[in-house]
Amino acid sequence: MKAAIVTAACVAAALPFTASAQNKASPNAASPASEVTLVCEAVYLPARTTWTRTVSIGYDKKRVRSVQIDGVPVYTFAIQETVILTAVDNERIQIDTAAQTWSSDFRGQATAMGRCERS
Numbered sequence: 001m002k003a004a005i006v007t008a009a010c011v012a013a014a015l016p017f018t019a020s021a022q023n024k025a026s027p028n029a030a031s032p033a034s035e036v037t038l039v040c041e042a043v044y045l046p047a048r049t050t051w052t053r054t055v056s057i058g059y060d061k062k063r064v065r066s067v068q069i070d071g072v073p074v075y076t077f078a079i080q081e082t083v084i085l086t087a088v089d090n091e092r093i094q095i096d097t098a099a100q101t102w103s104s105d106f107r108g109q110a111t112a113m114g115r116c117e118r119s
Contacts, residue, residue, distance in 0.1 A: 033060045038095070040102040042114035053102060055095055055116070057084070069093065 038055040058066035067074045069088050077086040082098035093104040100116040 033058055033065055035059070037119045038097075038100065038116040039119045040095070040114050040116040042102045042104065042112040044110055044112045046110065050114075051112070053114075055102075057097070 035056055035058045038057070040053045040055060041050055042053055043050050054070055056066075056068040056071075057064060058068075064077070064079060064084065067077045067084060067086055069086070072088065074086045074088060077084055079085070082096055084093075084095045084097065086093050086095075090106050091104050092107070093102070095102055095116070100118075102114045102116055103112065105111045
């Protein structure tokens with residue numbers, strides 16, 4: 001459990017904290033949650049089509065709280081260092097928050113890779 005919190009902190013560290021996201025009034029007060037939106041341009045092969053995927057990551061100072069892909073909350077996700085691992089339908093997705101990259105595959109039938117930008 002402790003390792004999961006530490007790796008989640010790595011993802012949160014890769015996300016931009018703003019002064020408004022930090023509660024400066026009281027250091028003991030609970031910090032408000034923040035959200036970062038990544039817009040990813042993923043190229044899917046073998047079809048060679050480009051899809052724009054929107055990823056919303058909700059976090060606080062300690063961990064990532066929620067992940068939404070294209071407005072749909074994911075059922076579960078895992079954190080490894082700065083990478084968020086999840087799945088939507090039959091698509092297994094990896095989002096690297098530090099490198100700002102997207103990679104995914106449809107159970108070996110198709111793959112995607114792309115870059116992401118904060119919006």
